[in-house]
Amino acid sequence: MPSQEEIIQKIYDLVSKGAGVALTSKEQSELHERYYDWIALRKPGVLTSPQEIWDTEDGEKIQKQFEKIGREMIRQKRLHLKVAAATVESLSDCPHCPDPPGG
Secondary structure, X not given: OOOHHHHHHHHHHHHHHHHOOOOOHHHHHHHHHHHHHHHHOOOOOOOOOHHHHOOOHHHHHHHXXXXXXXXXXXXXXXXXXXXXXXXXXXXXXXXXXXXXXXX
């Protein structure tokens, strides 16, 4: 099972790949703030954490969502990474998605 640090690095890579550009240090910080703890946490009613399934078929589905976040960043003309993340998460049926901020 990959470590949280390995997964967050992969998240940076996936978002960057989706965006087609390198992420700024601010964008990496925002991703770290939003997803680092989430990687190892199990949400209520969900039997696994994202870290536990990262290398499985379900984990691959999650990884594809991070590429979508990068594409959404560009689609919104880099409006804001947090907006792009919230947009993709709200359209996903993944039980592992973080709760909306303040939710």
